[in-house]
Amino acid sequence: MLLINLVLTLILGLTFLGIKAVEYNEKFEKHHVPGPSFQFDHVQVAGHPGQYADPRHAQIFFALYFIMTGLHALHMIVGVGIFLWLLQAAWKGRFTPAYNTPVEIGGLYWHFVDIVWIYLFPLLYLIDRHPS
Amino acid sequence: MSEHSSSPLRTYITIWLTLLAGTALTVYAATLDLRPFNAAIALIIASTKALLVALFFMHLRHASEKLLKLVVITTLFFLLILLALSMADYGTRLWS
Numbered sequence: 001m002l003l004i005n006l007v008l009t010l011i012l013g014l015t016f017l018g019i020k021a022v023e024y025n026e027k028f029e030k031h032h033v034p035g036p037s038f039q040f041d042h043v044q045v046a047g048h049p050g051q052y053a054d055p056r057h058a059q060i061f062f063a064l065y066f067i068m069t070g071l072h073a074l075h076m077i078v079g080v081g082i083f084l085w086l087l088q089a090a091w092k093g094r095f096t097p098a099y100n101t102p103v104e105i106g107g108l109y110w111h112f113v114d115i116v117w118i119y120l121f122p123l124l125y126l127i128d129r130h131p132s
Numbered sequence: 133m134s135e136h137s138s139s140p141l142r143t144y145i146t147i148w149l150t151l152l153a154g155t156a157l158t159v160y161a162a163t164l165d166l167r168p169f170n171a172a173i174a175l176i177i178a179s180t181k182a183l184l185v186a187l188f189f190m191h192l193r194h195a196s197e198k199l200l201k202l203v204v205i206t207t208l209f210f211l212l213i214l215l216a217l218s219m220a221d222y223g224t225r226l227w228s
Contacts, residue, residue, distance in 0.1 A: 111189045115182045121155075122174035126162035 002095060002103070006087045009110065013080050020073050027062070034063045046129060065124055072120060075113045082106045147188045154181045 031039035040055040086106050089095065095103055158177045162170065187193040192204065 108190055111185050114189075115185055118181045118185070119175075119178050122158050122162070122178055126158060127171050127174055129162055 002090050003087070006083055006090055010080060010083050010087065013076055013083070017073060017076055017080075020069065027066075032058075032062050033066065034059045038062075068120055068124065072113065072116055075116070079106075079110055079113055082109060143188060147184055150184060151181050 027033055031037050038055065038059050040053060040058040043053045043058070045051045045053050083106060086103060089102065154177050158174055161173045161177070164170070166173065192200075195201065
């Protein structure tokens with residue numbers, strides 16, 4: 001059961017990182033990465049027909065977006081490393097009902113990364129996207 | 133862990149389903165036009181979800197040690213200082 005759950009955690013974590021990679025790739029293709037080649041002209045503001053987004057404001061948003069999701073992704077990669085280590089230790093049968101502190105602490109770390117995403121998801125992806 | 137009764141597992145699954153419902157609710161709330169309350173509602177739902185994760189998944193609900201409580205309260209206090217300083221900068225900026 002522990003082995004299955006560890007593998008499931010790894011699969012879901014890596015799926016998240018894979019989606020992130022697709023997302024980042026799209027941002028690079030559309031020149032939405034802050035820097036000299038940043039491009040955000042002629043983008044309509046959602047819910048305000050005829051009004052265009054200010055590229056300077058958009059660049060600040062994307063800078064925050066990349067720093068926050070990037071740091072979160074880095075935490076995820078560290079977490080994947082921790083869970084790979086837990087998996088090999090569990091495979092060797094090192095954890096018992098009496099001794100499972102590393103699993104507990106690894107879980108605490110994973111939940112902390114989870115809480116960060118609970119806040120980042122609405123802040124970066126949902127707020128101000130209401131139509132009409 | 134696997135030898136325990138099924139009741140903690142049931143709690144975890146209930147909390148997990150509640151968290152999924154919270155996510156669906158935030159996505160739905162984002163489609164409504166509530167002006168300044170969009171951000172407030174999103175953050176209230178997020179804080180409720182974070183509280184559930186901390187209380188049940190991170191086992192703070194049954195934590196009794198005073199030291200642990202002190203650590204959690206201190207952490208939240210320092211987070212508050214960081215956010216307050218950031219907002220002080222943001223709030224006093226002149227957008228030209």
